[in-house]
Amino acid sequence: MKPIDAFSRLTQALKVLPNVGPKSAQRMAYQLLQHKRDGAEELLAALQQALLQVRHCQQCNTFCEGDLCHVCADETRAQTRLMIVHMPADVASMETANCHDGLYFVLMGQVNPAQGMDLSHIALEKLVARLQNSAVEEIIIATNFTAEGDATAYVLAELFKNLPYRVSRLARGMPLGGELEYVDAGTLAQAVYERRQLK
Amino acid sequence: MKPIDAFSRLTQALKVLPNVGPKSAQRMAYQLLQHKRDGAEELLAALQQALLQVRHCQQCNTFCEGDLCHVCADETRAQTRLMIVHMPADVASMETANCHDGLYFVLMGQVNPAQGMDLSHIALEKLVARLQNSAVEEIIIATNFTAEGDATAYVLAELFKNLPYRVSRLARGMPLGGELEYVDAGTLAQAVYERRQLK
Ligand SMILES: [Zn+2]
Ligand SMILES: [Zn+2]
Numbered sequence: 566m567k568p569i570d571a572f573s574r575l576t577q578a579l580k581v582l583p584n585v586g587p588k589s590a591q592r593m594a595y596q597l598l599q600h601k602r603d604g605a606e607e608l609l610a611a612l613q614q615a616l617l618q619v620r621h622c623q624q625c626n627t628f629c630e631g632d633l634c635h636v637c638a639d640e641t642r643a644q645t646r647l648m649i650v651h652m653p654a655d656v657a658s659m660e661t662a663n664c665h666d667g668l669y670f671v672l673m674g675q676v677n678p679a680q681g682m683d684l685s686h687i688a689l690e691k692l693v694a695r696l697q698n699s700a701v702e703e704i705i706i707a708t709n710f711t712a713e714g715d716a717t718a719y720v721l722a723e724l725f726k727n728l729p730y731r732v733s734r735l736a737r738g739m740p741l742g743g744e745l746e747y748v749d750a751g752t753l754a755q756a757v758y759e760r761r762q763l764k
Numbered sequence: 765m766k767p768i769d770a771f772s773r774l775t776q777a778l779k780v781l782p783n784v785g786p787k788s789a790q791r792m793a794y795q796l797l798q799h800k801r802d803g804a805e806e807l808l809a810a811l812q813q814a815l816l817q818v819r820h821c822q823q824c825n826t827f828c829e830g831d832l833c834h835v836c837a838d839e840t841r842a843q844t845r846l847m848i849v850h851m852p853a854d855v856a857s858m859e860t861a862n863c864h865d866g867l868y869f870v871l872m873g874q875v876n877p878a879q880g881m882d883l884s885h886i887a888l889e890k891l892v893a894r895l896q897n898s899a900v901e902e903i904i905i906a907t908n909f910t911a912e913g914d915a916t917a918y919v920l921a922e923l924f925k926n927l928p929y930r931v932s933r934l935a936r937g938m939p940l941g942g943e944l945e946y947v948d949a950g951t952l953a954q955a956v957y958e959r960r961q962l963k
Contacts, residue, residue, distance in 0.1 A: 570828075570829060571810070571813045571814040571816075571817045571818050571829055572814060572818055572827045572852070574810045574813065574814070575810040575811060575813075575814040575818075577810070578803070578806045578807040578809075578810035578811070579807065579810075581795075581796070581800050581803030581804065581806070581807055582781075582792050582795065582796070583788075583791055583792060583795050584788075588945065588946070589782075589783075591853050591945075592782055592853075593781050593782060594814070595827075595851055595852065595853065596780075596781065596782050597780070597781070597811070597814075598814060598815070598818050598827060599827075599872055599873075600873075601780050602815070604777070604780030605780065605811065605815055606815065607777045607780070608777040608778065608780055608811065609808065609811050609812055609815060610777075611770070611773045611774040611776070611777035611778075612774060612777070612796070612804065612807065612808050612811070613808055614770045614773065614774075615770040615771060615773070615774040615793070615796075615797060616797075616801070616804055616805065616808060617770075618770045619770050619771055619774075619797050628771045628794075628797060628798075629769075630769060630770055652794055653771070653794060654790050654791070654794065673798055674798075674799075746787065746790075747787070
């Protein structure tokens with residue numbers, strides 16, 4: 566059997582990207598090799614560096630290259646207030662909104678209620694370890710207002726039920742079905758300000 | 765100034781892909797590093813191999829790894845009939861339709877009439893060189909039925925006007941605005957069968 570050619574292999578490999586089917590993968594491979602050689606070389610170098618260097622912050626679990634991310638390393642942040650989000654992009658959105666002076670924890674996933682509330686996609690064990698012997702007093706659940714975000718918030722609220730934290734969730738100032746990543750800074754700030762006490 | 769971190773660099777680099785803006789680039793980088801490490805490693809290897817090995821067929825200009833692609837290397841193909849297409853994906857579509865027994869020439873681009881009919885994106889010089897001292901008698905223009913495809917067909921028809929080839933274009937059996945890549949095999953076969961004589 567003839568081995569797969571380099572162009573087909575690249576097309577195949579590009580399908581790992583979210584929302585990329587066979588046709589767009591083929592277009593991407595064509596663009597990279599025909600019109601964007603420089604960009605393709607940079608993508609190669611960036612992917613190589615990222616795969617080698619990107620790890621998880623030991624404290625908040627976001628992507629970072631050292632042991633601690635720059636937020637966790639910043640001692641001026643309020644150590645008593647912890648905001649829990651889905652993804653690194655949510656931290657970036659929140660920092661842009663400039664309305665949270667505490668720390669973060671990044672779950673790196675969501676609970677999918679349509680798939681039996683499987684908890685393996687969220688870093689619950691790391692979160693529990695993070696809270697042990699910590700200065701945290703208040704927890705702000707900042708998951709998305711989607712089915713997955715609601716399910717994740719539910720799981721978190723259950724987890725904290727008998728623990729001595731004040732727990733709140735972002736106010737529903739965000740549009741229904743909205744995702745943190747896509748909301749403007751003002752709406753985000755409003756949602757943090759009006760956060761709803763859960764217990 | 766702090767150098768750009770590896771995650772941001774990857775996000776930035778992914779924007780080289782067609783139709784990928786800042787937000788989807790961020791999602792892609794997150795997926796690659798968090799949930800698809802194996803796929804990301806394979807993408808890295810595939811991109812590296814493709815950038816190293818993929819060149820252009822010396823005869824038809826499509827992507828290939830040797831001097832000649834497998835179509836050009838096949839001596840049973842009709843050497844007198846040359847079909848001109850935009851992209852390698854068009855060759856693949858045409859081969860699947862199994863309605864052309866001749867050879868191909870791949871322009872690797874289109875003429876954009878909205879940008880002053882710039883010819884630098886299509887491999888006209890290679891095409892002229894290909895035809896010199898060749899056995900080609902008949903040329904089938906198989907460009908898309910879009911503004912760019914029509915403009916490219918016009919440029920080609922002008923080029924061949926005083927040259928001793930029979931020249932035709934695919935029949936307009938394809939839906940208006942349709943692109944070769946997305947049309948089913950039967951429609952393609954019909955369009956080849958009813959190709960319209962241009963001179
Ligand atoms: Zn951190
Ligand atoms: Zn060839």
